[in-house]
Amino acid sequence: NKRKRHRVLPGFGLSMGYTLVYLSLIILIPIAVLFLKASTISFAEFWETVTDDRVVASYKLTIYTSFIAAIVNAIFGTLIAWVLVRYDFYGRRMIDALVDLPFALPTAVAGIALTTIYAPNGWIGQYFDSIGIKVAYTPLGIMVALTFIGLPFVVRSVQPVLQDLDQQYEEAASTLGANSVQIFIKIIF
Numbered sequence: 001n002k003r004k005r006h007r008v009l010p011g012f013g014l015s016m017g018y019t020l021v022y023l024s025l026i027i028l029i030p031i032a033v034l035f036l037k038a039s040t041i042s043f044a045e046f047w048e049t050v051t052d053d054r055v056v057a058s059y060k061l062t063i064y065t066s067f068i069a070a071i072v073n074a075i076f077g078t079l080i081a082w083v084l085v086r087y088d089f090y091g092r093r094m095i096d097a098l099v100d101l102p103f104a105l106p107t108a109v110a111g112i113a114l115t116t117i118y119a120p121n122g123w124i125g126q127y128f129d130s131i132g133i134k135v136a137y138t139p140l141g142i143m144v145a146l147t148f149i150g151l152p153f154v155v156r157s158v159q160p161v162l163q164d165l166d167q168q169y170e171e172a173a174s175t176l177g178a179n180s181v182q183i184f185i186k187i188i189f
Contacts, residue, residue: 065139069146076147077154078189084155085162099155102148114145162188 038046049055084096102110118125118135128135135141165188173183 061139061142065142065146069143069150072143072147073150073154075189077151078158079184080151081155081158081162082184082188085159086167099152102152107149110148111145114141114148118144 041049080095080099084092084099105113115122115136117123118128118141120126120129120134120136122136125135133140135144169187170183173187178186
């Protein structure tokens with residue numbers, strides 16, 4: 001007697017089939033085509049391409065802007081998470097909801113919105129432009145966009161950790177003479 005196993009998810013086969021087709025069309029096939037195209041050139045052509053001055057400049061720009069944005073996100077994401085966990089104030093729920101805004105926006109829409117806002121004639125860009133700082137289409141603009149997109153990931157990752165962190169550690173550091181900045185850097189961060 002063969003007993004039929006019941007799955008938790010009805011239509012598992014159809015769901016799995018749809019998932020595999022979707023992943024194949026969107027991710028696997030384009031990556032396979034990329035590797036197939038790269039395999040048609042010689043190693044010398046490949047090396048010439050990846051060491052071209054413009055390509056190397058793009059590597060440097062990517063690493064530099066990502067590193068700076070990661071540092072900014074680590075500091076300010078932790079600080080925002082700490083404020084949201086430790087303090088109860090008017091507008092806290094609004095700020096908590098605003099943290100999730102980049103999750104709600106498609107990346108392309110966020111990029112277009114940030115470009116429009118920080119353009120020389122944009123809402124915020126006009127003030128930077130008046131003092132000679134150009135944000136849109138510069139490394140600074142890339143860092144702003146990376147920070148905007150990455151900040152919610154930091155806040156939402158750190159928030160549960162801070163909620164579980166016992167306030168006794170902060171109180172003990174304060175009792176031992178640590179000021180607020182020292183407590184934040186040495187205990188929380």
